[in-house]
Amino acid sequence: MPSVQEVTDEVLQLAVAHFKVPLGGLSPDDDFFKKLGIDSLQALALLSRIENHFHIELPDYELQGVTDFRTLAARIHARL
Amino acid sequence: MNNFQGKTLSWKMEARVIELALHHAPHNEIGSAVLGELEAFAEALASADNNCAALIVYSELASGFSAGADLRELHRRSQGLSATEKTAGVRDFLLRIHRVLNTIDAAPVTTIAAVHGITFGGGFELALACDLIIADKTARFCFPELRLGLIPGFGGIPRLKRDIGNAAIRDMLLTGRSFNAAKAQAAGLVGQVTGEGQALAVARTTATQICKFDSGTAAAAKEFIKPIPHEELRREIDIFCELFSRPTVEEGLRKFVESADAMPYLP
Numbered sequence: 001m002p003s004v005q006e007v008t009d010e011v012l013q014l015a016v017a018h019f020k021v022p023l024g025g026l027s028p029d030d031d032f033f034k035k036l037g038i039d040s041l042q043a044l045a046l047l048s049r050i051e052n053h054f055h056i057e058l059p060d061y062e063l064q065g066v067t068d069f070r071t072l073a074a075r076i077h078a079r080l
Numbered sequence: 081m082n083n084f085q086g087k088t089l090s091w092k093m094e095a096r097v098i099e100l101a102l103h104h105a106p107h108n109e110i111g112s113a114v115l116g117e118l119e120a121f122a123e124a125l126a127s128a129d130n131n132c133a134a135l136i137v138y139s140e141l142a143s144g145f146s147a148g149a150d151l152r153e154l155h156r157r158s159q160g161l162s163a164t165e166k167t168a169g170v171r172d173f174l175l176r177i178h179r180v181l182n183t184i185d186a187a188p189v190t191t192i193a194a195v196h197g198i199t200f201g202g203g204f205e206l207a208l209a210c211d212l213i214i215a216d217k218t219a220r221f222c223f224p225e226l227r228l229g230l231i232p233g234f235g236g237i238p239r240l241k242r243d244i245g246n247a248a249i250r251d252m253l254l255t256g257r258s259f260n261a262a263k264a265q266a267a268g269l270v271g272q273v274t275g276e277g278q279a280l281a282v283a284r285t286t287a288t289q290i291c292k293f294d295s296g297t298a299a300a301a302k303e304f305i306k307p308i309p310h311e312e313l314r315r316e317i318d319i320f321c322e323l324f325s326r327p328t329v330e331e332g333l334r335k336f337v338e339s340a341d342a343m344p345y346l347p
Contacts, residue, residue, distance in 0.1 A: 044258070047220075048217070048218050048219075051260050057263060059257040060257050061255065061256070061257055
């Protein structure tokens with residue numbers, strides 16, 4: 001099973017690809033709403049990509065209050 | 081059936097297949113403008129000749145199929161009205177949208193919802209009126225109404241009950257969480273999952289297959305297997321209207337309209 005750090009790195013790569021930002025332009029503790037300028041709808045699109053990538057279900061209510069990649073990765077890791 | 085180009089949607093018929101395209105920015109919210117054009121579509125569909133074999137409903141917008149009812153319009157139109165007037169207005173809207181969805185539900189052609197992205201609330205209910213749902217892997221299905229103190233009002237629960245198991249409905253309805261395309265397929269809601277951006281193409285291929293069958297036989301099969309749950313649909317309107325008159329709904333709608341976010345009830 002991958003570590004939380006490995007999951008964090010994968011999530012960052014997914015976000016970079018999904019939102020078309022420069023590689024290395026995002027870091028684990030970034031507030032993705034502020035850093036990417038996205039709304040809840042766009043966050044939901046990222047959630048779909050994450051679920052498809054990791055083959056997990058992550059109920060959207062588990063993401064309430066989650067704004068940084070590191071915490072998001074921890075929630076994903078708990079579902080692996 | 082003549083082609084139509086409206087402000088919120090358009091339709092065309094080609095090779096026995098009708099395509100209904102939703103294009104009401106930002107997210108195909110279903111308010112009075114969409115409802116009016118959907119009513120025109122339902123009227124045209126009901127009087128379409130026997131040459132039609134299939135209908136595909138899809139969205140031309142990148143964000144998804146539809147975010148559901150136009151809650152901002154609903155809130156705006158409720159301002160300054162008495163509780164009785166508010167409820168009467170909502171009931172009238174629900175009766176109208178139910179007539180449209182019942183027409184699509186019972187249409188003597190095979191109907192396909194080709195969905196992507198957000199397919200929420202009333203948008204999900206529009207998809208549920210169709211015979212088949214083909215979803216690309218970005219699709220998310222959700223009934224967020226409980227977050228506002230309401231239940232789905234466009235026929236969602238009775239139609240879901242017709243299609244899938246009760247436990248899956250409770251999971252979706254009582255948690256308010258969204259199902260991705262794979263989950264929705266596992267629940268029996270979605271027939272086919274496609275790659276990103278491929279739902280319409282797959283729906284067209286499916287429609288081509290449908291066109292090979294005798295239309296009368298397909299219509300008879302559909303009528304036999306897909307009864308409309310009229311009594312439950314009427315009960316749903318009553319429950320919705322009872323809930324709508326409560327202060328918690330007013331508060332939920334107020335919070336919704338005061339947010340600049342597209343879907344303020346989401347994390």
